[in-house]
Structure formats: structure tokens, C-alpha cells
Amino acid sequence: MSKLVDAVASRRSYSRVTEAAPTHEQLLPLIAAAGRVADHSSLHPWRVIELRGNARSRLGAAFAKDAHASGSDAEKIAAKPLRAPLLLAIVSVRTKSEKVPGWEQDAVASGVAHILSLLLHDAGWGVIWRTGHQTRAKAVHKMHGLKKNERLLGWLYVGGIPDGSKESHRKTVDPERYLTTLA
Template identity: 35%
Template sequence: MTSVTRFLLDRASEPRLETPAPPRQIIDVAFQCAARAPDHALLRPWRYLVVEGDARHALGELFARACNDNASEQELEKARRAPLRAPMVIVGIATPKSHPKVPEVEQLMSAAAGMSFLGLALRDAGYGVMWRTGGVAYHPEVLDGLGLEPGESVVGFLYTGKVSANKPPVPRPDTGDFVKVWRGPGCQESW
């Protein structure tokens, strides 16, 4: 087994993150890795926003405004504190372009692959990451507040920082639970 395979098998989301955030030189390399995501026709259908420092409070206010009208003060406060769970939040944005041979869904998958590569690169540099979405990723007020253009969408919020506490390992599924051998139309066999 190669070190890359071992690295991937050990990958985990880390919900407990603290300062420091990754420095600029680490983030730059991680973004270079994100730009290596599969990208049919080299459309580069993604962009990123880095949120840190006091801007995390502004992001929390956007999250609170995305809560429904019946939200309790406790729910609003939870939304406000969400971006403070890490010293840095990277917003992944899908920016699909019109192309005769590359449907939008392929471009969204490219943006998602870029987020995954970004997270793996940060983890390799010694930082923890947690990819989050939820209703705030799709709420028009959040999209507008982040400056998204029509047709753009949030792929996710990648929280990053130093891991503050180890968590127990997450059980992983058996490959036989999600892999079959296809032998032709209507014929699938167990892996």
C-alpha cells in the first residue's frame, strides 16, 4: 500500500479546530492542488473566498439572517457562532460556464473535486478540515451577501485550523455494500 493510499484511508473530517489557521504559503499550495481537479475543457468552473478574523463574525450574521422567521434566539446565536468553529473558513463556489460539450453537472463535480483536493492538501500540511453545507449554503441572502453572481452556487464551507482534539474513528462501509460487478443490462453481481 502506498503512502497516498494510506493517507486517503486515514482521511477524516475534524469538527474541533483552533488557531492557528494555515498560513498564506500553505493556502496557496492547497489552492494550486484544488486547481488540479478534473476540468473538462479547462473551464475552471470554481472560485474560492477565504474568510478569517472578524469576517467570520460577518459570515455568522449572514447565517443568522438565513434562519427562518420562527428561529429562537438560541438558534440565531448558534448560526452566528458557526463560522467561529475554526480560525478560517474557505467558501467553495461553483461558477459554471455555458459550453456545448460540458454540461453544468460536470462543472459542479469539478468544483466539488477541487474542494476535496483543497481539503486533502490542507490535511497533508498538518491542518484539520471539515466540509460543511446545510441550508445556509443555498439561502439567497447568504449567496447575495457572499457576492455570488447569477448561476453560481456554494459547493461548501471548508472549515480549517489545527485539530484541537482527536475524535474516535468513524466506521467505514464494506466495499461489498456499495460496489457491484456489472455484466450487462439487468445483470449485476456482488463484489
């Protein structure tokens, strides 16, 4: 197999990471490469928002506000974005187009997120893509400064891979089950 197939096949999600994280400068070439995803009409209907430090705490406060949480529940919900030192919010930016429907633009943004997660994994970082109802919450949208034509698809939580990490590998899929041939 090729190096690329091996790298993709070894990808896994890391729910626990260390406080190490790629720098802004280290992210730039990875985002540039992820931007090469198939993109009908070259609309580039996506952007990535980098959240570090206090931005993660502000996101946690938006999570708690959305959940109308108080006391220990609010603290627990607000701590979720602190699980990794770097969060990359994946945003679909829908552009009016006669040729490219909104769902296809969302698919492009999703493709960028997935390729970026593969590139981060290949660079030695632990990554997990987190989604959930918070992606649709008004407080969370406001915190990210999203415009009316933007949709939050989730966050890549990024950090160092802990020594001796025993994150589980996914089982390899049976390709015959998912690949059909039309005669």
C-alpha cells in the first residue's frame, strides 16, 4: 500500500490530548493543503476559526448559556472546550449560486475538516471532531461571530498525543459491503 493509504488507515480519534498544540504558523500549510478539496465552481465555501486560551473559556460560557445551566452543571458544560489546547471551528460559508446548492457547499466545508484532521494526524497531533446541538445554538454562533450565511459544522479538538495512549482503533470496514458495481 501507499504511504497515503497507510496514513489514512491509521487515523483515529483522540478524546484525550496533552497541552501541546500546533502553532498558528504550523497550521497555515495544513489549512492551505486542506483547501485543495474538491470544490465545484471554486467557491471556497468554508473558513476555520482558531480558538486558544480564553476563547475556549468564552465558548464554554456560550455552551452553558445555551444549556441554561447553573451551578455544577454549568461548570461541567463550560469545561468541555477546555479538553484540548486548540479548537478549530469548521464553518460552512454558503454563497448564492445557481450551480452549487447549499448542501454541496456544506460538503466542501466538511471535506476540508476531514482532510485537515488527516493532515494534523499525519503531523503527529491528536485530533477528534466534535459536533452536537451546540453547533446550532445562538449563543455559540454569536461567540464565533458567524454571519447569517454561515453554519458551524463542529470543532476539531487538537493537542499532543499522550505517551502510552491506548485510544482504540476502529475496525477496518469490509470494502465489499460498501462498494457495489453496476453492470
